[in-house]
Amino acid sequence: LKHPLENRWALWFYKNDKSKTWQENLRLITKFDTVEDFWALYNNIKVASKLSSGCDYSVFKDGIEPMWEDRSNKCGGRWLITLSKQQRHTELDRFWLDTLLCIIGEGFDVYSADVCGAVINVRAKGDKIAIWTTNAENREAVTCIGRKFKEGLGLPAKIVIGYQAHADTATKSNSITKNKFVV
Amino acid sequence: GKKQYDREFLLGFQFMPACV
Numbered sequence: 459l460k461h462p463l464e465n466r467w468a469l470w471f472y473k474n475d476k477s478k479t480w481q482e483n484l485r486l487i488t489k490f491d492t493v494e495d496f497w498a499l500y501n502n503i504k505v506a507s508k509l510s511s512g513c514d515y516s517v518f519k520d521g522i523e524p525m526w527e528d529r530s531n532k533c534g535g536r537w538l539i540t541l542s543k544q545q546r547h548t549e550l551d552r553f554w555l556d557t558l559l560c561i562i563g564e565g566f567d568v569y570s571a572d573v574c575g576a577v578i579n580v581r582a583k584g585d586k587i588a589i590w591t592t593n594a595e596n597r598e599a600v601t602c603i604g605r606k607f608k609e610g611l612g613l614p615a616k617i618v619i620g621y622q623a624h625a626d627t628a629t630k631s632n633s634i635t636k637n638k639f640v641v
Numbered sequence: 642g643k644k645q646y647d648r649e650f651l652l653g654f655q656f657m658p659a660c661v
Contacts, residue, residue, distance in 0.1 A: 497656075
């Protein structure tokens with residue numbers, strides 16, 4: 459008997475091919491809804507640190523596409539962890555796995571319902587991991603999720619992480635998006 | 642009830658054989 463997860467999740471893979479559109483580069487790989495099927499998948503794909511630059515993994519609840527435009531995401535935002543180049547070799551894979559375990563295990567108390575998914579961006583200038591939530595105005599849910607996320611990754615209290623509304627990221631005029639919340 | 646699993650519980654299944 460397998461151990462059912464609260465939600466069914468979908469793994470998406472993005473590979474940057476400049477001859478194609480952003481949406482054409484995004485592929486749904488597979489879905490899983492048990493602990494055992496999660497590991498069967500995780501143990502058989504490349505760890506994030508071995509992906510080429512420009513690739514993403516996204517793990518989202520079934521029915522939510524990993525893009526701002528999805529109706530579950532359009533009013534939401536993300537808790538963002540930015541990593542240094544060195545951290546790719548020391549912490550990236552553990553951080554990503556712990557992020558996945560937080561979301562599929564519903565580790566955010568009553569606020570797990572606000573979680574849409576998680577994304578890892580592998581980039582030459584610095585990798586990023588984010589948890590996306592559905593409503594950037596739900597202060598209580600957003601801050602609780604942020605605190606649990608930090609805890610789940612074992613980040614010390616002195617490290618501050620920020621939450622950015624997708625609407626602000628989408629309309630920014632430079633590479634800096636203001637933080638709506640920090641924990 | 643809600644199916645909540647903590648990190649240690651989930652990690653315990655990583656290398657479980659699929660069939661026993």
